């Protein structure tokens with residue numbers, strides 16, 4: 199499976215300048231190419247092929263005085279910016295034609311200097327190299343200092359350098375990592391995700407919702423107010439923007455870290471993990487939006503999924519319309535909808551249920567039934583995640599992004615898998 203390994207890097211001021219130049223050139227090539235395709239479309243001309251586009255906005259552009267400076271950065275970086283655009287177009291077309299499942303994908307948009315995340319990608323062609331002294335050598339950038347919070351398991355096939363809104367730099371390596379099956383476990387578990395508790399397991403364990411955003415709310419509000427008092431275009435405003443971004447980054451990092459710990463523990467303890475497939479985007483439009491985003495179920499479920507695949511566990515999502523909280527897990531009686539404030543109920547069969555534990559037990563039962571369906575075969579082998587949001591393709595619709603936790607492997611690919619069901 200392909201995984202991402204992220205590390206914090208600390209460029210010198212000269213290297214930061216070189217990186218800024220490379221971010222800028224990649225953005226210009228991307229935008230030029232997008233503009234060319236849009237213009238062709240408006241004039242009724244055929245879609246410009248990837249090859250022609252590359253010739254036009256890179257090779258030929260470099261010979262013009264307006265774009266001569268494109269020669270100052272690695273050609274691979276520019277080609278990869280085009281590759282991002284081509285992928286964005288392919289996803290858009292596939293979504294239009296219905297070949298791509300899940301949410302509709304919007305057409306590519308222009309990149310901006312003010313985007314929260316600036317990124318460039320070097321492939322093996324670019325001859326980036328991890329030196330013996332631990333520095334990362336990038337063509338036309340220099341040797342970057344990296345904090346190796348853990349070892350790379352294999353030679354990376356590409357590296358993306360990311361600058362986030364908080365002004366931090368990360369190197370994100372794509373590595374082909376082997377599966378590491380854990381010793382078999384006896385237990386299987388169903389998980390009910392919710393707001394009162396982050397997760398309730400079918401064995402009765404309740405995991406409290408940590409509400410990282412809630413806890414930081416007061417500080418964030420204060421910083422946001424300070425920012426809004428700063429004059430537009432002033433240096434103080436720029437500084438305040440970074441401060442706010444840092445505070446948000448801290449919340450996101452803490453949440454992700456916590457989710458990694460919980461998900462790996464669940465995967466270690468259980469041979470099979472079943473989760474209710476929640477309609478996160480639906481819920482996120484309601485009054486509960488803030489709490490829903492703070493919970494970050496989608497990111498958590500994605501972690502369970504790739505870790506299950508990597509460590510040889512079974513994972514499946516249960517139909518989100520299964521009435522897990524209305525069914526008695528003892529006798530199977532469908533007892534009708536229960537308002538959210540009903541925390542426990544008694545079934546006519548005599549069983550007394552905790553609402554969430556009962557739901558988790560039903561998720562487990564549904565998961566077991568599904569994994570033994572039809573031919574008795576196991577539900578789909580875990581998918582190998584497809585390349586995810588690469589440099590500069592903006593995250594659309596991802597309610598909880600799995601961005602840059604230092605050193606923590608993150609799977610490539612999400613969105614590709616949404617809506618797929620055995």
Ligand SMILES: [Zn+2]
Pocket residue numbers: 526527528529530531545546547548549
């Ligand atoms: Zn019952």
